[in-house]
Amino acid sequence: MYHHERHTITMSSTKTSQQALMPPATDLYYIDHLLSEEERMVRDTVRKFVGERVLPIIGDHFEAGTFPRELIPEIAGLGLLGMHLEGYGCAGLSAVCYGLACQELEAGDSGLRSFVSVQGSLAMFPIHKFGSEEQKQRWLPPMARGEAIGCFGLTEPDSGSDPGSMRTTARRDGDSYILNGTKMWITNGGIADIAVVWAKTGDGIRGFLVERGTPGFSSSDVHHKLSLRASVTSELHFEECRIPAANMLPGVRGLRGPLSCLDEARYGIAWGASGAARTCYEVALDYAKTRVQFDRPIASFQLVQEKLAIMATELVKAQLLALQLGRLKDEGLIHPVQISLAKRNNVREALRTAREARSVLGANGITLEYPISRHSNNLESVYTYEGTDDIHTLIIGQAITGQNAFS
Ligand code: TGC
Ligand code: FAD
Numbered sequence: 001m002y003h004h005e006r007h008t009i010t011m012s013s014t015k016t017s018q019q020a021l022m023p024p025a026t027d028l029y030y031i032d033h034l035l036s037e038e039e040r041m042v043r044d045t046v047r048k049f050v051g052e053r054v055l056p057i058i059g060d061h062f063e064a065g066t067f068p069r070e071l072i073p074e075i076a077g078l079g080l081l082g083m084h085l086e087g088y089g090c091a092g093l094s095a096v097c098y099g100l101a102c103q104e105l106e107a108g109d110s111g112l113r114s115f116v117s118v119q120g121s122l123a124m125f126p127i128h129k130f131g132s133e134e135q136k137q138r139w140l141p142p143m144a145r146g147e148a149i150g151c152f153g154l155t156e157p158d159s160g161s162d163p164g165s166m167r168t169t170a171r172r173d174g175d176s177y178i179l180n181g182t183k184m185w186i187t188n189g190g191i192a193d194i195a196v197v198w199a200k201t202g203d204g205i206r207g208f209l210v211e212r213g214t215p216g217f218s219s220s221d222v223h224h225k226l227s228l229r230a231s232v233t234s235e236l237h238f239e240e241c242r243i244p245a246a247n248m249l250p251g252v253r254g255l256r257g258p259l260s261c262l263d264e265a266r267y268g269i270a271w272g273a274s275g276a277a278r279t280c281y282e283v284a285l286d287y288a289k290t291r292v293q294f295d296r297p298i299a300s301f302q303l304v305q306e307k308l309a310i311m312a313t314e315l316v317k318a319q320l321l322a323l324q325l326g327r328l329k330d331e332g333l334i335h336p337v338q339i340s341l342a343k344r345n346n347v348r349e350a351l352r353t354a355r356e357a358r359s360v361l362g363a364n365g366i367t368l369e370y371p372i373s374r375h376s377n378n379l380e381s382v383y384t385y386e387g388t389d390d391i392h393t394l395i396i397g398q399a400i401t402g403q404n405a406f407s
Helices: 002-019 037-064 069-077 095-108 110-130 133-144 256-290 302-330 336-360 362-366 372-384 389-401
Strands: 150-153 169-173 176-187 194-201 204-211 217-221 233-244
Touching: 037 069, 037 095, 037 110, 037 372, 069 110, 095 110, 095 256, 095 302, 110 133, 110 150, 110 176, 110 194, 110 204, 110 256, 110 372, 150 176, 150 233, 176 194, 176 204, 194 233, 194 256, 204 233, 204 256, 256 302, 256 336, 256 372, 302 336, 336 362, 336 372, 336 389, 362 372
Parallel strands: 150 194, 169 194
Antiparallel strands: 169 176, 176 233, 194 204, 217 233
């Protein structure tokens, strides 16, 4: 038995050494072979869009602190807004296709992926999943076309990791609700036509659709950010803001509502972070092969090779995690703990990759001439939003031990 196994291994390794070519440095495990033709097509289409339309302008937007709004019609034209939702003008593609799109968008900039995550997973998803038929008909088609922009208001100045402690209230008054409170750090807030706002009512936490222009609703953008600069981040203010009772999302009550939306967006982030990591690794590898010091390319030094080897290994691991997560989602087998595991791992490793890649580029790494510091700074936000790294550690810890260590 033992002999037979050894023989088999020898045979297959001989075969491997004769036939297998060196895999590409950016796909060491041939993950490409695990994708269907449709999945590859989605990935390549978004990659082409990012290469042609995003990369030439994103550094300037990052420097200026502006979101490239001019790209919204093209992003919508590619079917990327609410792309994993069915009907109402949405593309109805698989979770894996959605993930691959997030990966390619974030290979460009986390701000771009954030825009798509918030629109599709945090604004359109709750309307699709928990909204009335009228709310769906009214909002989803223009949101899929990029003609109406959405945002998601959960976090407050005093309520971040613990959203259950929110202070925003919605008081019933006849056929209306009256909102009071402040939401903080809201992506797309300043450009949103519709805000999905979570507030406490006499009946627990409920979701509300608040239209821009409603008296008592205002927003102000957060300035001086050093991260996610090519993304709009805002504060939302509600002061005796009266909205029709019909604007409440009828399909969900309690923290389960917003947390279900976070499951969708965290899923996209797990993929997206691997895109940012891939860009940093590719740039560092390329740079190391051409930068000469001590009469040799720096890629020939063991210490540089170790950094690149770790980046390559973590990239393969992150991509495999994301892909299996996507397959589970498409099979209807996904559990929030799996999403937390992938979000936590892929973002922390992407951040580590970005920092190491920056060091490989030396001084050049700190400029906007190269994308690495931009990614590294962006990933600091990604590490914090959608559940901090600590929170995902505790979610995994609670799931595997049965013990709650949050409070
Ligand atoms: P807990 O008592 O555990 O649960 C309350 C209710 O929620 C249910 N639930 C979930 N449902 C769906 N998906 C999940 N992942 C869920 N986790 C819990 C749970 O079953 C229960 O339901 P029910 O019906 O029995 O009442 O809640 P807790 O208060 O102890 O909090 C748990 C904790 C800490 C994990 C949660 O609060 C959390 O995840 N905190 C982090 C907050 C966060 O991630 N905020 C993100 C804000 S949005 C954002 O950052 C957007 S950035 C977008 C971009 O630009 O890309
Ligand atoms: P806190 O919750 O105050 O945490 C501070 C520190 O304490 C962290 O290190 C945290 O891990 C740690 N900590 C907290 N509790 C525990 C615990 N129990 N055990 C151990 N450590 C703990 N929110 C939205 O609702 N919508 C958006 O669109 C949105 N977009 C964002 C965009 C950007 C650029 C950023 C930076 C944030 C965005 N957020 C958004 C907010 C984001 O979700 C919160 O920042 C995040 O949930 C963390 O909350 P906090 O910043 O208040 O940190």
